[in-house]
Amino acid sequence: MLTSPPAKPLQPATSIVVLLVSLSSASLSSSIISANSSASNSAAAEPHDDSMPTFVPRGVVVKKKHIMHDAIGFSSAEKGKNYTMEWYELFQLGNCTFPHMRPENDTPFWCNQGAACFYKGIDDVYWSQNGTLEKVGEISGGQFNKMARWVQDDNQTGVYYETWTVRSDPGTNSNLWFESYDCSQFVHRTYRYLSQQGARLYSRSQTNYTKIFLYSGEPTYLGDNDSIFREPSAKTLAEDIRKFYHAFRSQQSYVDLILSLAEAFHKVVEERSFYLYYNFEYWHLPMKYPYVQIMYEEVHLP
Known part of the structure; x- marks a missing residue:
């Protein structure tokens, strides 16, 4: 702070x-x-x-x-x-x-x-x-x-x-899950x-702002660091979260990066799964097509 x-x-x-x-x-x-x-x-x-x-x-x-x-x-x-x-x-x-x-x-x-x-x-x-x-x-x-x-x-x-920004779909009336x-x-x-x-x-001028969207069904609350990574009963979930984020680690070799991209594609697109960390808590997102988009959003001045 x-x-x-x-x-x-x-x-x-x-x-x-x-x-x-x-x-x-x-x-x-x-x-x-x-x-x-x-x-x-x-x-x-x-x-x-x-x-x-x-x-x-x-x-x-x-x-x-x-x-x-x-x-x-x-x-x-x-x-x-x-x-x-x-x-x-x-x-x-x-x-x-x-x-x-x-x-x-x-x-x-x-x-x-x-x-x-x-x-x-x-x-x-x-x-x-x-x-x-x-x-x-x-x-x-x-x-x-x-x-x-x-x-x-x-x-x-x-x-x-x-x-x-997580929404249910790209439509104008879609549900906003996370801002x-x-x-x-x-x-x-x-x-x-x-x-x-x-x-x-x-x-x-038209006031455009960049938004990076994830699209998913209704998210499922999983817990925080203590309830997931320090509880033996959540061992399987903790391992899955660590494996998911391992694919997005920094400072990878070229070969490792290719393998990680394939792993991330398999998890997000084929298994339709994403782990979101939001406000110090973990959520599971059941991903939906088109999965990820970078778009400009026009927001007018108040």
Whole structure:
């Protein structure tokens, strides 16, 4: 769980321009990463000139699949300073999606924490070349201060990153079993909060967000780490979960990767089975065609 020092309020008369930022890229730009590298060992950096809470960004997005990363930019109309705010997986997307299987421990080890990151600057060229950079509204300094406190509360409430959105089928009236908890959901939550505070948001562009869908019948609750991996009666289930995640392990040789892909295909498509870890609990998904999809979902501004 990340915490941050209390933020000094901006002057109430300060005007903040809100920018919508989204991109499709292989990683954050190097300038953003290096700007925060000195603070990478702390949960929060000291406030800068405008005394806004600062968090450390880490992570990657997948360029070849055109997975978009979403963020919000702020530009102070009074001081001319720019800031970027985004919600990120702290240990990269793959670690949030699948666990590490450690030989010395039977329990899968998850590095699926997520948190809001706030830092100086907006890389205008990078965001514009790789996605969109568009003004979507204006807020006052008072509204910004309320949002800053809300972000810290949100950071301490939702501490895990969830890649998958699970639905019963691709239809518009399908059942939603599990919602993702990722960068786009943070952007939605922030926009809703700003709207509740009286901000008027608008966009000339179609606001698309990446969703990675799993399709399944009604999920079955299995238990948590203690009830599955520390109970002799659940030994068979524990072994099956470990075997399932073993196919998705990182740092495999080329040959092992081919074998693991075949194993994953057999489990998900032929056996129609998937183990989902959601909010510190395990669920079994009886998979349905088309099994997995990466799609853009249009979500209008509030």
